[in-house]
Amino acid sequence: MTTSETTAEVRRALAKLRGAAGVPLSFGGEVVDGKRLRMTELLGTTTTSLLGLVVAEGKGLGGRAIGVRKPVVLPDYYTSDAISHHFDRAVQAEGVRSVMAVPVIVHRTVRAVLYGAVREHVRFGDRSVTAMVEVARDLEQELAVRAEVRRRLDLLAPEPGAAPPGKPADLEAVRESHAELRRIAAAIEDPGLRARIDAVCQSLTGDAGRGPRPSLSARELDVLEGAAAGQTNADIAEALGLGPETVKSYLRNAMRKLDAKTRLQAVNAARRANLLP
Structure with a gap:
């Protein structure tokens, strides 16, 4: 599956995520080699401070989600000691306060990370978290199907x-x-x-x-x-x-x-x- 195809699927998932999880901001991008996220998609943002960020495994919220391979939820990004704060300047410029990130894993490899965020201090309810995870799972299935299609097409x-x-x-x-x-x-x-x-x-x-x-x-x-x-x-x-x-x-x-x-x-x-x- 090409990078452009994956990016298009990530964009569609982020649009779906905003409504499903009830968050005003969503952003994310494809993960290269299962370890490095490039932030390419922003929905609901008012600045471009997050655009183009390269988030390595273990760095920031997205890097932690890549590393632990499961959703990470932060009611207050700035006071959290669960992540490194490599990207505080970019996050602050956008005004993000509460944020959650979900890795998209296909064939044991992290292929993308989806974020949902608000500009206020909130505790995401189970409904919002579950909805976001479901969007990520749908994206996993779509990417897996496309990968299988490409494998068979290339073979035949x-x-x-x-x-x-x-x-x-x-x-x-x-x-x-x-x-x-x-x-x-x-x-x-x-x-x-x-x-x-x-x-x-x-x-x-x-x-x-x-x-x-x-x-x-x-x-x-x-x-x-x-x-x-x-x-x-x-x-x-x-x-x-x-x-x-x-x-x-x-x-x-x-x-x-x-x-x-x-x-x-x-x-x-x-x-x-x-x-x-």
Whole structure:
């Protein structure tokens, strides 16, 4: 995942954090090498005193959050002896008084730090702290998903839109990756990333130029993918976040379009039509 993508996700999380935790200020940034935060995102601030700060592990509030790998809450930043005070001048210029910081950890590495703050002496309630932690956890999941997507895309099709010259020897690995990418795409809100995943999924099915193909919806393909992997309707429903009856409906539609009478026939027909690898 690129730095620009991570920064954009951090910015969205900070915007969400202000409303969820009920704080007027939120700021943060990406952590490099799991140890050094660069402050790039400021929301609700009136100065740029915090912008561009580089916060190393163990330094200040953010550095402590990186070091202990858990949320740190300070009702009064200035009188706290729980942190070093390397950045007091910048914090004072912004007028921050009470502040909390939550590390965002993906695959055991701190990827970002989110701050929520107010300009008064307050004790953050459990609701505010919990809300902030939940925003951080959502960001962790998003970054983890994007990292997995990038890993699979780089493995299967290094260049966007470029089809591999032929099907790899390990066809089962291709089918597994194809199925996982489709499940990930179904849960991603970013249309650009989803379109790239769809393009790679299509490239993995082989040459599409051998004639007209049945027109299956994305969900019908998702359900067929699960059927191809040997999943039951209940398994498919759980994986896709659908109801069992909805899965049955998608499967019936796919079978009708593929002129198939059984699940196996539908899967084989989809593969012959290069709809599945």
